[in-house]
Amino acid sequence: MAMKRHCAAELRPPRVMIQTLGCAKNSVDSETLAGLLQQSGFEYVHRESQADVIVVNTCGFIDDAKVESIQVMLEAVRWKQARKGRRVLAMGCLTQRDGSEIRAELPELDGVFGIGDWSAMLAALGANPLSVNESTEVTLYSGKAGPGSAYLRISDGCSHACAFCAIPQMRGLYRSEPIESLVDEARLLARTGVRELMLIGQETTSYGVDLYRKRMLVELCQRLADIDGIEWIGIVYAHPPSTPAGFLSGRARVPKLLPYIDFPSEHAAPRMLKLMNRKTSAAKMKEAIDAFRDGRDNVCVRTTVLVGFPGEMDSDFEQLYEFMKDVRFERAGVFTYSPQSGTAGELLGDPVEEGVALDRLDRLMRLQREICLSRHKKLIGTTLPVLIARHVRDASWGRSTWDAPDIDARVRVRGMLSTGQIHQVKVTGAAAYQLDGVPESIENSARGESCGSFALPVLSH
Numbered sequence: 370m371a372m373k374r375h376c377a378a379e380l381r382p383p384r385v386m387i388q389t390l391g392c393a394k395n396s397v398d399s400e401t402l403a404g405l406l407q408q409s410g411f412e413y414v415h416r417e418s419q420a421d422v423i424v425v426n427t428c429g430f431i432d433d434a435k436v437e438s439i440q441v442m443l444e445a446v447r448w449k450q451a452r453k454g455r456r457v458l459a460m461g462c463l464t465q466r467d468g469s470e471i472r473a474e475l476p477e478l479d480g481v482f483g484i485g486d487w488s489a490m491l492a493a494l495g496a497n498p499l500s501v502n503e504s505t506e507v508t509l510y511s512g513k514a515g516p517g518s519a520y521l522r523i524s525d526g527c528s529h530a531c532a533f534c535a536i537p538q539m540r541g542l543y544r545s546e547p548i549e550s551l552v553d554e555a556r557l558l559a560r561t562g563v564r565e566l567m568l569i570g571q572e573t574t575s576y577g578v579d580l581y582r583k584r585m586l587v588e589l590c591q592r593l594a595d596i597d598g599i600e601w602i603g604i605v606y607a608h609p610p611s612t613p614a615g616f617l618s619g620r621a622r623v624p625k626l627l628p629y630i631d632f633p634s635e636h637a638a639p640r641m642l643k644l645m646n647r648k649t650s651a652a653k654m655k656e657a658i659d660a661f662r663d664g665r666d667n668v669c670v671r672t673t674v675l676v677g678f679p680g681e682m683d684s685d686f687e688q689l690y691e692f693m694k695d696v697r698f699e700r701a702g703v704f705t706y707s708p709q710s711g712t713a714g715e716l717l718g719d720p721v722e723e724g725v726a727l728d729r730l731d732r733l734m735r736l737q738r739e740i741c742l743s744r745h746k747k748l749i750g751t752t753l754p755v756l757i758a759r760h761v762r763d764a765s766w767g768r769s770t771w772d773a774p775d776i777d778a779r780v781r782v783r784g785m786l787s788t789g790q791i792h793q794v795k796v797t798g799a800a801a802y803q804l805d806g807v808p809e810s811i812e813n814s815a816r817g818e819s820c821g822s823f824a825l826p827v828l829s830h
Contacts, residue, residue, distance in 0.1 A: 383456070383494060384412040386420035388445070390438050391428025393512065393569045393605070393774070394540075395461060397522045398484065399426050400512035402460075405487055409496045417448055422456045422494065429463030429539060432707035438463045446477045458482065458490060462539040466711075484540060510546055510554045514774040515758045517564040517789030523551055523589065524570035529608065531635070532646045532713035533675060533706060536571050543572065545580045552592050559598035562789060565756055566599060567773060572608040574616065587619050594625040600791055601756070605631035605773055610649040614660035621661055621668075627770045630661055633673035637692035638685035641678060646713060651692050658696060669771035671700035674733065677726030678706045679717035686729050693736060699744055700777050701737045703730050738801045741778070745799035752809055755794045757786045767792075769804065780804045 385406050389399040402424065403413045414420050423445045427438035442459055449455040456479040464471055465483040472481050480493045512520045527536045528543040555566055568590075570576065577585025586604070593602055602625050609632055620626065636642055637651040662668050674689060693701065705726040708715050720726065757767040765786040772778050779802070786792050786808060798805035 382411045383421035384414045384419055385422045385424060385494065386414050386417060387424045387426060388441055389426045390441060391426070391430065391434060391462065393514065393520045393567065394522060394525065394571070395426050395428060396514070397510065397512035397520055397569070398461065402426075402487065402490070405491065406494075409491050411494065411496070421454065422458065423448060424458045424460060424490075427459055427461035427463035429461070429466055429535065431704065431709075435463055442471075442475060442478065446475065449477065449479075456480075458493065460484070460486065460490065462536075465539045466535065510551060511558055514565070514567050515756075517562060517756055517791075518758075518774060519558050519563045519566060520569050521551060521555060521558070521566045521593075522546065522570060523568050523573060523576050523586075527571040529572065529610070530646055530713065532644060532717070533635075533678060533709065535709040535712055538711055540571065543575060543579060545570075545575075545577050545585075547580065548577075548585065548589050548592060551589060552596070555593050555596055555599065559596050562598075564599065564789065564791060565601040565603065566593060567603045567605060569605055572606060572611065573604050574607045574611045584616065587616075587623060590620070590623045590626055594623060600625060601627050601770065603627040603629055603773060607632050609634060609654050609657065610647055612657050614657045617657050617661040618663065621663060628665065628668040629671070629771055629773070630669075631671045631673075631773065632658065632661075634692070635673065635675050636678070636681075636685070636689055638681075638688040641681055641685045641689075644680055644714075644717065645675075645678060651688070655692075655696060667770075669699040670696075671702075671773070671777065672696075672698045673702045673704065675704055675706050676729040676733065677721040677723075679714060679720050681721050690732065690736065693733060697740050697744075698737070699741070699771060701733075701740075702776070703733045703737070705730055742799065742801040745778075745801065745804055748796045748804065749799055750796065752793050752795050753780070753804075753806070754791050755780045755782060755806070756791050757782070757788050759788060760785055778802045778804065780806060783807045 387399045387403060389395050406413050417423065425438070425442050425445055428434040429438065445457040449457045458480040459471065459478055460482045461484065464481050468481050468483060480490065482490050510522050514520045524543060524545045526541040526543045530537065558566070573586060575584065576589060577583060590602055593599060607630055634654055635645055635647055639650060642649065658670050661670060676686065706720045708720065753769050755767040755769055757765045759766050765782045765784060767780050767782065768774065769780050780794060781803060782794050793809035794806040795809050796804050796806045
């Protein structure tokens with residue numbers, strides 16, 4: 370009997386777990402692989418204890434991401450060595466660029482694959498050759514972003530040559546997905562209960578230029594807005610040099626489109642923008658931002674800036690600081706520069722001394738924290754739509770229309786609200802990176818009572 374059970378275990382397809390690192394684009398790749406695994410007869414699992422194979426989907430965007438990817442691969446190798454028969458594969462951006470080096474440094478890996486090497490990966494897992502050929506014809510465009518929310522990848526790659534970025538080396542030149550395919554995918558998602566679509570790409574503002582010879586992002590959003598069940602449409606990863614003011618004005622008028630845009634400025638000093646090969650200026654970026662805001666109070670502009678780039682002087686940083694202070698972004702991320710092999714930035718010499726760069730980062734983050742806290746305090750007493758993602762103890766946690774999954778602020782709501790649904794929430798408290806509130810239904814049923822009696826304590830940051 371024991372021999373029969375042993376033979377049966379050897380005959381069944383391996384159970385595969387995927388560990389995803391990095392951005393939403395990697396999440397879509399992992400979701401694609403998971404779908405192909407299931408179509409090819411493999412069992413896709415979510416826990417290490419259930420798996421026979423772990424696939425690590427790596428990120429190689431900045432040094433911290435590379436270090437994390439290597440650490441996770443090493444942990445997976447230790448997991449493999451703890452039981453005979455386990456295997457570990459690696460894929461993604463880091464392996465796309467540094468695959469030969471990773472193979473040499475980590476020979477314990479059972480396979481190292483680039484982005485989209487689906488046939489080779491399935492073959493390495495032992496898939497039937499016919500199944501492999503059929504599976505490679507399947508293209509998926511979406512990935513989970515939480516309950517009721519999905520990423521819809523509208524493009525991949527990048528044809529810009531920013532001096533600090535290695536994305537074109539890892540993901541290739543810019544290429545858009547056809548509108549009809551994206552609309553069909555969105556309809557399927559809506560039928561599964563998805564309420565929010567987050568449109569992603571390395572650079573979404575040029576969507577359609579390669580296929581249709583013109584920008585088609587507004588037209589795509591209009592088609593998606595017509596789908597029953599879809600209530601929110603968000604867009605991340607705009608490219609300021611490709612974002613004229615008129616384009617953002619038209620975009621802001623699309624129904625169901627969130628009043629949110631991810632607008633990575635990177636810098637504002639003319640000299641630094643030139644060194645970074647960012648073909649724009651602080652004045653042009655501010656014009657585009659003003660066009661998107663258009664005097665409205667309910668919009669959110671998120672940015673990303675980079676400090677410590679080679680040649681950045683105190684005067685350059687002060688111009689960036691004043692730009693951030695003047696624009697008052699509702700959301701912002703600040704990063705220190707790390708050299709990327711094969712980029713123009715690598716040829717510019719050493720980055721700014723680490724201590725100086727960290728001081729600059731700290732100054733900008735303290736400024737941004739003050740701006741966020743000020744903006745959030747103005748929301749107290751107002752009612753916001755919130756997409757609920759999870760429950761912790763007696764509270765529900767979710768996101769407002771100002772918050773993209775995993776990167777922005779959170780909203781904590783009293784009570785257990787249904788996940789994957791959008792609820793109206795009365796804001797009762799504010800911190801820099803969090804709002805607290807109560808469901809509007811509770812607020813309405815408790816007229817005459819103090820709002821404070823329902824408020825949750827605001828977490829300190």
